[in-house]
Amino acid sequence: MLRRRDDATKERIQFSGRTNDEEDDETMWRWNEDSLLGVGMTEKMMRRCDDATMQRWKEYSLLGVEAMWNMVLDFWTVEKRFHMPLQICLLNVTKYYAVSQQSNSQDIKQLQISEKKPSSSIPGGSLEKKIVPIKRPDNGGTLAFRNTRLFANHFPVKFNPQSIIMHYDVDIKPNMPPGSRAAKRPISKSDLRLITDKLFSDDPTRFPELISTYDGEKNIFSAVPLPTGTFYVELSGGEDTAPRSYRFTIELVNELKVSKLNDYLRGMLSYVPREIFQGMDLVMKDNPSRHMNSVGRSFFSKEFRPNDDLGYGVAAFRGFQQSLKATAQGLALCLDSSVLALRKRLPVLDFLMEQGFQLNDVRTSRREVMREVMHVLKGLKVHVTHRLTNQKYTIAGFSDQNTRDITFTLEDREGENPPREIGLVEYFREKYNKELSYQDMPCVDLGKGNRKNYVPMEFCVLVDGQRYPKEHLDRDRALFLKQISLPRPRERKDTIYGMVRSEDGPCGKTFQCANMQNIDYPFWEGNRPDYCGHPGFQRA
Incomplete structure (x- = not known):
């Protein structure tokens, strides 16, 4: 059995002066699922209505069973106080529903879709096949308007x-046997970039770097x-690391005709x-990704302003985010400024001191101090300085012993000398000619x-561009970061212009004129957008 009674029904019952004990079947609306008909009425209710009422009920209920049923509940629950029969109640509901349906149909007929074709804002755009939006109901905003000049951070492309x-x-894979562990090990994005750059730099004739990305x-x-097939690239791992070999497979996927983009901007193409x-x-x-730190979809400078230092080894780095947009005026580059708290490129020991640690406390290797040091450094990426390498390492933890007490078994790779036990301090002295200054850490x-x-x-330096969670900043520094993230309009405009024209920005690629090399802003040439240089400094 199903029981239906909403809050409004309860209020109406209380208003009529009846109690819950006096509620009968007509007030509580009980019915069995097996006895439900397509129009939402029970057999008991149908027997109380004549044939004409039932016929009209069925016709209108087909348009909306749930709506009709809710109206019956509302009408009859209220009108039972005045002893209105169910038959009259149903007639009132059907009349009301018929009037509302007729009114809605008239409103729909009054809506007219404009067939007037707007003027084309793109040169060469044909209005015969152009896909245009429906005209605005307020005559295109001309009923009440005011002209306002705005600067938009959109630059035509x-x-x-x-x-x-x-x-x-x-497809880049290690040049190893298929079953080996090295073949299954994933290659980091930084190594993928190094491998590709190595291939392009080794054979610039067939792989031109300036016109490929x-x-x-x-x-x-x-x-x-570009040539297709499989190529082998050797990447040096550093001074004391054997070169790593990779298989670089390149295949042509598609030839993209830029004319389709032009058709889409002119409204001649229905898909993007x-x-x-x-x-x-x-x-x-391409240019920002080579010279700036990429964090998410944004690019940030590798240097920070002196006033943007937040302390604790963290600074506010300024950058931008950009994307291409299709507009009524054509293709546009949308660029906006961005500010993010990043860790500075510092030696690990200097970073710890800016975090508030004392080197004497680290020397003693006290458990509570090392627990805090672990919390600060674990998971950060570092470079090493005792040998030449571009490889990035991740701090996984710390040694249980101090540096002077660490020993390991040194094996001769060429097999000329037998394995021997050696201390870490002695190893760095023999191998790299380095004397350790902090042996008790x-x-x-x-x-x-x-x-x-x-x-x-002392041989580890933090990799730049590592995000620092802003929730870890104190209130003053978080407020300062928010303030420089929301500059005044004029300052924001100047910042965006500066980023577009900077050496690291979208217009950063230099060009050559006669014997002059690496020419950039305010000079520009014909194949660059005019906003990349001053109007009076275009190369003839």
Whole structure:
């Protein structure tokens, strides 16, 4: 059995002066699921209505069973106080429903879709096949308006609609036997970038770097055809590390005609050419990604202003985020400023001192101090300075012993000398000619998995561009970060202009004129947007 009684029904029952004990079947609306008919009425209710009423009820209920049923509940619950029969109640409901349906149909007929075609804002746009939105009901906003001049952070992008972008798929694997562990180990994004740059720099004739761009994962977009197949690249791991070999497989996926993008901007194409957008967006981000720190979708400078130092080894770094947008005026580059708290590029020991630690406390290796040091440093990426390498390491932990007490078994790779036990201090003296200044401190563990790789902290430097959680900032520093993140309009405009024209920005690529090298803003040439230089300094 189902019982239906909402709060409004309860209020009506109380208003009529009846109690819950006096509620009968007509007030409580009880019915069995098996006896439900298509119009939402029970057999008992149907027997109380004549044939004409039931016929009208069925006709209108087909338009909306739930709406009709709710109206019956409302009408009859209220009107039972005045002893209105169910038959009259149903007639009132059907009349009300018929009037509302007729009113709605008249309102719909009054809505007229404008067939007037707006003027084209894109040169060469044809209005015969152009897809346009419905006209605004207020006559395009001309009933009441006021002209306001606004600066938008959108910069027009010019492109050749006849050009073709070559899209390639890239697969990079270690050159190892398929069953080995090294073959299954994933390659970091930084190594993928190094491998691709090495291939392009080794063979610049077939792999021109200036007219090709790599997304750091699986895609390469180029303005010219590139050779396909499998190539072998050797990447040096450093002074005392054997070179690593990789298989670089490149295959052509598609030839993207930029004319489709032009058709879409003119309204001649009903779908978005996403691959072309992806390729052109990657081209616009190529220069910033090479010279700036990439955090998420934003790019940040590697240097910070002196006044933006937040202390504790953290600073507010300024940058920007950009994306390509399709507008009524054509393709536009949307660029906005951004500010983020990042850790500074510091030696690990200097970073600890800015965090408030005393080196004497670290020397004593007290458990409570090392627990706090572990909380601050674990998971951060570092470079090592005792040998030449670009490899990044992640701090996994610390050694249980101080540096002077750590020993390990040294094996000769060439097999000429037998294995021998050696101390870490002596090893750095023999191998790298380095004398350790802090021998009574623990070492950081830069190993992976169960493999330990102990390195003295004095040879570790934090990698720049590592985000610092803003919730860890105190109130004053968090407020300062918020203030510089919301500059005044004029300051924000100047900042955006400066970022567009900077050496690291979208217009940062320099050009050559006669014997002059590396020419940039305020000078510009014909194949660059005019906002990349001063109007009076265009190269003839």
